[in-house]
Amino acid sequence: MKFGVVGCGYVATMYASTLGFHPELQLAGAFDTNAANLDSFVARWPATRFGSLDDLLADRSIDAVLNLSNPRSHFDINQRCIEAGKHVYSEKPLAMTGADALSLAKRASQRGVTLSSAPCSVLSETAQTLWHAIRSSAVGRIRLVYANFDDGMIAPNQSPWNWRDERGVAWPAKDEFEVGCTYEHAGYVLTWLCAFFGPARRVTAFSSLQLPDKGIRVDSMAPDFSVGCLEFDDGVVARVTCGLVAPRDKSLTVVGDDGVLFVGNVRDDGGPVFVRQYSKGRIESGLARRLQRVARWLEARVPASAIDLLFASTYSVPAAVARTAVSERKRVDFLLGPAEMADAIRNGRAPRLSADFAAHIVEIVEALQYPERFQFRKETTTAFEPMAPMPWAQ
DSSP states (O other), X not given: OEEEEEOOSHHHHHHHTTGGGOTTOEEEEEEOSSHHHXXXXXXXXXXXXXXXXXXXXXXXXXXXXXXXXXXXXXXXXXXXXXXXXXXXXXXXXXXXXXXXXXXXXXXXXXXXXXXXXXXXXXXSHHHHHHHHHHHTTTTSSEEEEEEEEEOOOOTTTTOGGGOBOTTOOBOXXXXXXXXXXXXXXXXXXXXXXXXXXXXXXXXXXXXXXXXXXXXXXXXXXXXXXXXXXXXXXXGOEEEEEEXXXXXXXBOEEEXXXXXXXXXXXXXXXXXXXXXXXXXXXXXOSHHHHHHHHHHXXXXXXXXXXXXXXXXXXXXXXXXXXXXXXXXXXXXOXXXXXXXXXXXXXXXXXXXXXXXXXXXXXXXXXXXXXXGGGGTTEXXXXXXXXXXXXXXXXX
């Protein structure tokens, strides 16, 4: 599939860095309103340099658009691409409101084009292995999930506006702070939860701005902390937390009747999945009793997640997959989503990260970051067809 990139900023480097893992994807062209970013991108990854979005959309050789523009531009650009008859894979969020996201999904369906959206880490080895464990009842019936995406107090402490990628492109600090960490990060855990448990039926949330001065001038500062409870079918409840205040924690804990599943970092596509099953019956042996005393001593001194790891084993899926990543430091494949969409188009099916799925995620994200718009409790109105596991994980 030939695709054109719209938006050649910081995240574009991460997408393009894994092109070598996906020969089915051919970079055909690129456009950015920032000429320097566009020039450095096509110099690093050769492609046709387009002078405008209209020029790119008019090129009939381009099958799909990879929209990596500013989040607040996503709705407009996605809509223009759909109207031009192009398939679209959009960076998160699909739009800034649930209503706009739903309208894009409906329009793509009417135009007969495929619309898909990041994040795509739910397709990764880590997420699919965790899902396999849930489906296999490794810890019994699921009751509760704790999902965290705290990125630490990066601003002003780490001066992130000085971060640069390999092309020298700056991390878009101003835009990140204005859009908000919940819009930027919640999707990394919400996509997992909705794939595993289906649509969230209700969201009860709270958000606030804890650090109004992050070291640079912005037009308006979005909330930098949000927490919400999501209610799913079958009684599953998930607590989701996002922030730029608390220490870094990107873990996900799944609590079942018979034990606990744990992933330490949802941004590691090849990370381990731990399982700790609850002991049953009385502890009789002297060694077992001593181990129990050690566990109780540790519980008072270290985080519960660390205790889980000490007494856990790793869960694995029989079929192995090759791990692809931007780098050893950042084990993430940003092109998993576009590649899966291309496969869906070739085979005449809906992509796993469907437009309806993306619209549902946006509806939840909006309720989490701006709960006051919905009196802090929202009954969701969007839904999607169940997502199938990746073939190797079925």
